[in-house]
Amino acid sequence: MAARNKARKRAFQILxxxxxxxxxxxxxxxxxxxxxxxxxxxxxxxxxxxELVEGYAQYAGRIDELIxxxxxxxxxxxxxxxxxxxLRLGAYELVWVDxxxxxxxxxxxxxxxxxxxxxxxxxxxxxxMARFKDLKPKLRRD
Numbered sequence: 251m252a253a254r255n256k257a258r259k260r261a262f263q264i265l266x267x268x269x270x271x272x273x274x275x276x277x278x279x280x281x282x283x284x285x286x287x288x289x290x291x292x293x294x295x296x297x298x299x300x301e302l303v304e305g306y307a308q309y310a311g312r313i314d315e316l317i318x319x320x321x322x323x324x325x326x327x328x329x330x331x332x333x334x335x336x337l338r339l340g341a342y343e344l345v346w347v348d349x350x351x352x353x354x355x356x357x358x359x360x361x362x363x364x365x366x367x368x369x370x371x372x373x374x375x376x377x378x379m380a381r382f383k384d385l386k387p388k389l390r391r392d
Contacts, residue, residue, distance in 0.1 A: 260295065262362055264282060269331055269335055309346060330368065340375070
């Protein structure tokens with residue numbers, strides 16, 4: 251598994267855990283880093299995982315607003331937790347991170363949905379990410 255793929259998966263897991271526990275992503279990230287340092291059986295948290303989690307945290311309110319606005323028929327709090335957090339991570343990386351092609355970000359989000367969510371989730375995630383890609387220039391200005 252490529253390093254960035256692994257970093258995205260771990261970032262998703264941190265966002266998911268924070269959502270489930272009702273705590274900040276920074277708190278969960280700190281727990282993961284601390285745990286990796288104290289238990290050599292745990293892999294270290296990569297720089298890219300930290301960048302993704304911290305970047306998401308910076309734009310969390312705006313990202314949730316975007317998801318709620320464009321997820322037709324889904325209230326954010328009623329959306330499956332896995333899908334919500336895949337979209338949070340994907341939206342952050344797609345809109346605010348340069349250096350990774352949009353198609354790669356979208357594909358990675360869809361792959362996470364295939365691995366961790368329902369049969370309907372990959373198409374839902376793909377549609378939402380495609381919409382964010384189309385709106386990206388406007389979203390970055392806002």
